[in-house]
Amino acid sequence: MPVDRTADDLLAAVRASPRAVAAHDKDAWVGLFVGNAAVHDPYGSREHIGRDAISRFYNVFIAPNSIVFQVDRDLVTGRTVVRDLRIATTMSTGATVTVPMHLRYDLVESGGAWKIARLAAHWELAVMIRRLLGTGVAGMLAGVKLGPQLVAELGVGGAMGMMRALRGVGRPGKRVVGRLFGAAAQSDADRMAALFDAGAALELPAGQPVGIAEFAALARGMRWEKLIAAGRTVSASVRIGAARGVAFVDFAATSPQVVAVTVFLDRPIAE
Incomplete structure (x- = not known):
């Protein structure tokens, strides 16, 4: 179905995210969000609110890794974009894990451009952990490295907040x-x-x-x-x-x- 110009612009704003991730351009990625934006990644964990928190999230989960978005479908309704996709993450140790995912972006106009107000990443942390450990030594080493990184950037509370994603329905x-x-x-x-x-x-x-x-x-x-x-x-x-x-x-x-x-x-x- 044809989309109007606003939908095109919304999609362009969302598609800028994987480009910034692939380029490891932290300023560009963080700059996609409004100042009080919330990132729920994975959904069910403690959210990261505001650009400072989103910047620390980047340091832990994006900066050390190579991340590829494999998108099957984009959906636009109102000011929301939903992506049906898989994400392949290669850790610094060489372990690669692919997980199924649904991403929801809620956007607002800010300074004449579309910015992300809320990002909800629906994926299963338990599945990611099992697949990571299933890669062998490289996966176990990645897990060992991630713990101290989590605490250093997010604090003990932030690390425990991440584990909330293991609970749910x-x-x-x-x-x-x-x-x-x-x-x-x-x-x-x-x-x-x-x-x-x-x-x-x-x-x-x-x-x-x-x-x-x-x-x-x-x-x-x-x-x-x-x-x-x-x-x-x-x-x-x-x-x-x-x-x-x-x-x-x-x-x-x-x-x-x-x-x-x-x-x-x-x-x-x-x-």
């Missing part, structure tokens, strides 16, 4: 999402409703609020893959008819009930 959350999407694919609104918290918010597509029955009707025959549990959110690559996109399913803070479903799509759903 995990596999049980993925199973709930599987049931939710399975019910939606069969247009079974009653089965869907049983999984929602009272007052749950649904958007299909993103930016268009719908009720459970309407969601079920629109999502008939939907397919999904690449479920990622990060914090209390499960994201998934989805397909509804010819439309492809990414869905974010948010869970209540203290229960397995779903409180929000937002589906970003690359085109309207065919009637």
